[in-house]
Each structure stands twice: as structure tokens, then as C-alpha cells.
Amino acid sequence: MNDNFDYKNEFERLQTYINSYFNKFFSKYRNKNIKLYDAFEYAINGGGKRIRPILTMITAAAIGNEPENAVTPALAIEILHNFTLLHDDIMDNASIRHGQPSVHKKWNSDIAILSGDMMIGYAYTILYYDWYYKTADDAPMLHVKLSLINTLTEALIKVCEGQELDTNFNTAISVSMDDYLKMVELKTSALLCCAVQMGAEISEANFETQSALNNYALYLGIAFQIQDDMLDFNANNIKFGKKLGQDAFENKKTFPIIKAKELATDKADIDFINRYYQNKISITDNDVNTFIQIFNKLNIPEIAENTITSYIEKSKQYLSILPKNNYTEMLYWFLYYILKREY
Amino acid sequence: MNDNFDYKNEFERLQTYINSYFNKFFSKYRNKNIKLYDAFEYAINGGGKRIRPILTMITAAAIGNEPENAVTPALAIEILHNFTLLHDDIMDNASIRHGQPSVHKKWNSDIAILSGDMMIGYAYTILYYDWYYKTADDAPMLHVKLSLINTLTEALIKVCEGQELDTNFNTAISVSMDDYLKMVELKTSALLCCAVQMGAEISEANFETQSALNNYALYLGIAFQIQDDMLDFNANNIKFGKKLGQDAFENKKTFPIIKAKELATDKADIDFINRYYQNKISITDNDVNTFIQIFNKLNIPEIAENTITSYIEKSKQYLSILPKNNYTEMLYWFLYYILKREY
Numbered sequence: 001m002n003d004n005f006d007y008k009n010e011f012e013r014l015q016t017y018i019n020s021y022f023n024k025f026f027s028k029y030r031n032k033n034i035k036l037y038d039a040f041e042y043a044i045n046g047g048g049k050r051i052r053p054i055l056t057m058i059t060a061a062a063i064g065n066e067p068e069n070a071v072t073p074a075l076a077i078e079i080l081h082n083f084t085l086l087h088d089d090i091m092d093n094a095s096i097r098h099g100q101p102s103v104h105k106k107w108n109s110d111i112a113i114l115s116g117d118m119m120i121g122y123a124y125t126i127l128y129y130d131w132y133y134k135t136a137d138d139a140p141m142l143h144v145k146l147s148l149i150n151t152l153t154e155a156l157i158k159v160c161e162g163q164e165l166d167t168n169f170n171t172a173i174s175v176s177m178d179d180y181l182k183m184v185e186l187k188t189s190a191l192l193c194c195a196v197q198m199g200a201e202i203s204e205a206n207f208e209t210q211s212a213l214n215n216y217a218l219y220l221g222i223a224f225q226i227q228d229d230m231l232d233f234n235a236n237n238i239k240f241g242k243k244l245g246q247d248a249f250e251n252k253k254t255f256p257i258i259k260a261k262e263l264a265t266d267k268a269d270i271d272f273i274n275r276y277y278q279n280k281i282s283i284t285d286n287d288v289n290t291f292i293q294i295f296n297k298l299n300i301p302e303i304a305e306n307t308i309t310s311y312i313e314k315s316k317q318y319l320s321i322l323p324k325n326n327y328t329e330m331l332y333w334f335l336y337y338i339l340k341r342e343y
Numbered sequence: 344m345n346d347n348f349d350y351k352n353e354f355e356r357l358q359t360y361i362n363s364y365f366n367k368f369f370s371k372y373r374n375k376n377i378k379l380y381d382a383f384e385y386a387i388n389g390g391g392k393r394i395r396p397i398l399t400m401i402t403a404a405a406i407g408n409e410p411e412n413a414v415t416p417a418l419a420i421e422i423l424h425n426f427t428l429l430h431d432d433i434m435d436n437a438s439i440r441h442g443q444p445s446v447h448k449k450w451n452s453d454i455a456i457l458s459g460d461m462m463i464g465y466a467y468t469i470l471y472y473d474w475y476y477k478t479a480d481d482a483p484m485l486h487v488k489l490s491l492i493n494t495l496t497e498a499l500i501k502v503c504e505g506q507e508l509d510t511n512f513n514t515a516i517s518v519s520m521d522d523y524l525k526m527v528e529l530k531t532s533a534l535l536c537c538a539v540q541m542g543a544e545i546s547e548a549n550f551e552t553q554s555a556l557n558n559y560a561l562y563l564g565i566a567f568q569i570q571d572d573m574l575d576f577n578a579n580n581i582k583f584g585k586k587l588g589q590d591a592f593e594n595k596k597t598f599p600i601i602k603a604k605e606l607a608t609d610k611a612d613i614d615f616i617n618r619y620y621q622n623k624i625s626i627t628d629n630d631v632n633t634f635i636q637i638f639n640k641l642n643i644p645e646i647a648e649n650t651i652t653s654y655i656e657k658s659k660q661y662l663s664i665l666p667k668n669n670y671t672e673m674l675y676w677f678l679y680y681i682l683k684r685e686y
């Protein structure tokens with residue numbers, strides 16, 4: 001291991017590498033006056049941190065490959081992730097994404113539906129073609145390519161199932177913590193599992209390693225989602241162009257809300273939460289503040305932090321199967337890096 | 344060749360074969376209480392005639408394969424086709440499909456978006472798995488599987504591009520016959536080309552054969568679309584639960600409308616068409632009748648029939664490269680069969 005290996009620098013180097021490929025990719029479609037490609041590029045360049053593709057590249061490298069040899073699954077998972085954002089934003093009627101108008105607001109929902117559909121196509125296209133590699137020998141063998149394609153497909157199906165569960169929650173009278181975890185596993189963890197799985201596949205990792213990495217990503221995803229749910233009620237939201245308590249306005253059943261329902265003992269709080277569950281409140285900023293007060297009274301910020309920590313600990317233990325090297329260390333670092341985010 | 348080979352019987356036999364596979368497929372997901380799968384099955388069983396999958400199977404057989412050995416691309420193209428219908432119906436706000444409520448009307452647009460997305464996933468899943476074949480030896484080799492996957496992907500991207508062009512037409516002041524043909528090539532022919540291309544690939548046809556079959560499907564698609572556009576103004580529409588002149592209500596620029604704009608000489612007709620192009624009419628049933636009168640005056644039904652015939656003749660000539668057998672003959676028969684439809 002190299003003591004001078006700087007995780008943050010390497011993260012940024014990989015971001016730049018990924019972005020340069022996207023730039024090359026989009027240069028073929030610019031000035032063609034096709035709105036679908038404009039929306040596609042707008043979405044990809046919307047300010048995402050490239051968490052999933054970098055996870056693919058680090059995983060591949062931890063198993064002994066060059067991170068650059070995982071470029072096609074990296075690009076594919078980032079495109080698939082952005083497709084889900086486009087379609088989710090239509091369903092959630094979310095007008096802001098990364099501080100900018102979402103695609104269906106900037107264009108319209110037809111363009112958001114269609115460019116999302118087309119993006120699925122390009123995720124597969126990129127996995128299929130070999131021109132992303134320095135030499136033909138770097139490109140994956142046919143059976144590896146097919147596994148990558150199948151792994152992408154499985155993730156696509158899971159995120160759709162997860163999004164159905166999530167939208168069902170909006171009108172559900174009761175949502176247990178188990179229901180929530182099942183939804184997060186499908187909606188959030190599935191793409192992270194796909195990211196590490198593809199990194200493992202391109203490095204031809206054995207089954208045990210693949211399975212351990214999937215668990216790493218599963219628990220990372222749960223920790224990530226709980227943090228996301230908590231940030232929704234964080235005042236910093238406003239700084240990043242989002243609405244405070246956006247999830248509540250969408251009638252979502254998120255971690256703090258489910259936890260509050262579990263723990264509330266004051267009659268007024270129970271009544272408020274029940275009315276929310278029964279869709280009897282047309283949410284206002286005041287209601288969001290009521291939620292925040294209830295959360296604080298019930299100590300939910302601390303409970304959430306402890307829950308996140310326990311999932312991170314669970315996630316971490318699965319990395320012990322990996323060879324000792326800088327990129328494996330970077331997978332540990334990654335857990336803390338992405339959970340330090342404020343938005 | 345077998346003189347007793349009955350095209351219509353064989354068509355129906357293949358329909359039954361395809362439907363039995365779909366039935367087996369959906370039996371795994373029924374009673375799971377997942378709306379996406381209910382919508383998926385509802386769409387697939389909505390009354391489509393299985394034109395594209397049968398085209399795949401006949402093409403494979405014309406080149407010397409068993410039609411049954413093309414079952415996975417056949418199922419995949421039918422799923423992809425139905426995904427496009429689900430998403431198109433949202434964009435067109437079409438409430439009826441095959442005489443039944445469209446998915447976004449029966450459920451809602453979230454379910455139509457998500458089940459459409461998931462269906463893309465299942466088109467790839469089916470291409471990936473081998474359990475659809477009688478024996479493992481019948482399943483395609485890895486390189487063939489990858490070509491099938493890439494052919495499906497190319498069609499997915501083209502139909503999205505074609506749908507953008509089609510929706511652009513709704514607000515376009517001028518749409519030439521060339522613009523129209525370009526749109527039809529992407530939106531309608533692409534899936535038919537994909538169908539025959541996959542049939543050719545699974546039978547490992549050479550490049551010339553593949554290219555000829557693509558031209559067969561390209562011109563078949565144009566003929567098919569012109570007929571579809573004409574049927575929209577046909578009184579039979581009402582019999583099949585559709586609205587007379589539905590395309591006009593959606594401000595579409597279809598074959599008879601573009602042709603009428605080219606040929607109209609009476610000032611009143613020109614004015615009417617121009618106001619339609621400039622979106623200055625909020626279409627009524629009366630306007631649809633005005634369109635029909637203009638079409639009849641300009642002899643457009645006959646012009647359309649002649650145009651369809653000329654595309655069919657063009658399409659047909661590309662079949663001469665194929666071996667002489669019953670299934671090649673069936674590809675000729677197919678041209679006339681699908682153009683005899685009344686809805």
C-alpha cells in the first residue's frame with residue numbers, strides 16, 4: 001500500500017475521468033437539435049457526484065484491476081441512475097434537482113419520459129461497445145459483458161419495483177420499518193449493489209467476493225437513505241435550492257416519520273401523525289415545523305445517527321474478504337465520505 | 344415446399360405458442376400484489392396480434408431455423424413494442440387501446456411510466472436467460488445473444504427518437520412528406536426491422552440477407568403506418584372503440600393531412616388546413632368531417648392505397664435473396680395479411 005495515496009484526490013481524478021468520457025460521448029449528439037439528447041446531457045451534467053460509477057471503478061481496482069478498465073459499467077450505472085431521477089421527478093412532481101430545474105420542468109414531461117427511456121438504451125449501448133477501452137484487450141470477454149448486461153437489467157427491474165413501493169407508501173395508512181427497509185433495498189441499495197457487482201464482475205471476482213460486496217452496498221444504501229431522509233428536514237436544504245420537508249409535502253413515509261409514529265406518546269403528536277398517515281393534512285410549512293419539533297422531542301436525530309452508524313458498521317465488515325490494497329482502503333473511506341454530505 | 348402449408352393456421356399456431364410462453368412467464372408474478380406486473384400482463388394480453396414476434400419467428404424459419412428457436416427475441420420484441428404503447432398513450436393522452444382502457448387510465452400515469460420502464464428490463468431478461476428453449480443446445484451462442492441485445496437496444500433508441508419527432512409534429516407549422524417518412528422509419532419501421540433482424544441473427548444469416556430483410560421491414564413499416572393513418576379517419580374506428588379522427592384531435596400530422604396540405608387548391612380548404620397546422624383550431628367532430636370531405640375531394644384514399652401498394656412492391660423485392668421455402672412464402676403472405684386489417 002502506498003502511504004501517499006490520497007482518497008479525495010483519487011475520487012476527484014475518477015470524477016474527471018468519467019466526465020471526460022461523458023463529454024466525448026455527448027459531443028456526437030450536440031448540434032443535432034434533438035431535445036432528447038439535450039435533456040440527457042443536462043441530466044448527466046446536473047451536478048451528481050458520480051458516487052455509483054466511482055464505486056464500480058474502486059471495486060474493480062480493489063480486486064486487482066485498473067480502475068479505468070471498469071469505465072463502461074461505470075458510465076452505464078451513472079446513466080441508469082440518472083434515468084431513475086428523471087422518471088421519479090415526474091412522479092414526485094419534483095421541480096428541483098441538484099439546485100436546477102428538473103428535466104420535466106425545464107422541458108416537459110414527454111421529454112422527461114422519452115429521454116429517460118432512451119437513457120436506458122444508452123446504458124446498454126455503452127456496455128456493448130468496446131471503444132471505451134485503451135486497447136481491445138482491456139475490453140471484457142463476451143461472458144463478462146453478458147453478466148454486466150444482466151446485472152444492469154436486474155437493477156433496472158428492482159428500482160422500478162422499489163419506486164412502486166415508495167409511491168404506494170404515499171397513500172398507505174400503515175408503513176412499518178420493515179416495509180421501509182424492503183423499499184430502500186429495492187430503490188436505493190439496488191443501484192449501489194449493481195455498481196459494486198459490475199466492478200466485481202469485470203475483475204472476475206469469485207462468488208464469495210461478489211456476495212460480500214453486495215452486502216457492503218446493501219447496508220451502505222440503507223445508511224445513505226436514512227441520512228437522505230433526515231437531510232430533508234435539515235435547514236441546509238434551503239441553501240441547496242430544495243424545500244424544507246419536501247418529502248412530507250409529497251406524503252412520503254420516510255425514516256423520521258415512521259420512527260416518530262413508532263415512538264410518539266403525546267396524544268397531540270399521535271393525532272398529528274395519524275392525520276398525516278390518513279392523508280388528512282394538506283401539508284404547510286407549519287406542519288413541517290410540527291414534524292421537526294416532534295422529531296426533536298423524540299430524539300430522532302440521535303436515533304437516526306446511531307442507526308446509520310450501525311448500518312455502516314455492518315457494511316464495513318463485509319470488506320474483510322478483499323485483498324489489502326489502497327482501493328480496498330478507499331472502499332472503507334467511501335462509507336464515511338458519502339455520509340459526510342450535507343445535501 | 345409443402346402445398347398444404349396454411350399461412351393463416353401457422354400464424355395462429357405461432358400466436359398460441361407465444362401466448363403460452365407469456366402465460367408461463369406471468370404465472371410467476373401473479374398473486375404477488377405488485378401492480379407493475381398486473382399492468383405488464385394487462386398490456387401484453389390487451390389484444391395485440393403478435394405481428395412483430397411472429398415476424399421474428401417466420402424470418403428465423405425462412406433462413407432455415409425452427410421458428411420456435413426464435414422464441415426469446417420474439418417475446419422480447421413484443422414486450423418492447425408494448426412498452427412503447429404504454430408510454431406513447433401517456434404522451435398522447437389516449438384513453439383506449441385495443442378497445443380497452445389504456446394502462447394510464449386503468450391505473451394511473453405513475454404505474455404506466457414504471458411498468459413501461461420495467462418492461463424494458465424484462466425484454467433484456469428474456470434475451471439473457473435460456474430456459475425458454477427445449478434444450479440448452481437450442482439456445483443462442485454468446486455472440487449471437489449479444490447481437491440480439493444490441494439490436495434490441497438500437498430499436499429502443501430509435502423509437503424514442505421517432506416519438507420525439509412525432510410529438511414535435513404536434514406543434515410544427517410545417518411538416519413535409521420527407522419529415523413524415525423519417526419519423527415513420529424511426530417510430531414504426533424500427534421495431535419491425537428489429538423483429539426481422541433478430542430473426543436473421545438467431546439463424547446466423549449473412550450480412551446481405553440481414554440488410555435485405557431490414558429493407559423488407561422498413562417499407563412494410565411505411566405501408567403499415569400510412570394505412571394506420573388512413574384507418575384513423577375510417578368509420579370502422581368507432582366499431583373498435585376508438586374515436587373517429589383521434590389523430591386530428593391530438594394535432595398529429597399524418598399521411599392524409601400532409602397530403603391534403605400538398606394538394607389542396609380551394610382557398611377554404613387551404614385556410615382550414617393552415618389553421619390546423621398553426622394550432623388555431625380546437626378540434627371538434629365537425630372538423631374531423633371537414634377533413635374527411637377534403638380528403639375525398641382530393642382523392643386521398645386512392646392516393647394512399649396506391650402509395651401503400653408501391654411500398655409493398657418495394658418491400659417484396661428484397662425477399663428474393665431468401666431460400667425458397669414455406670416460411671419465405673409466408674413473409675410475402677404477411678405483407679398482405681397485415682394490410683388487410685380494418686383497425
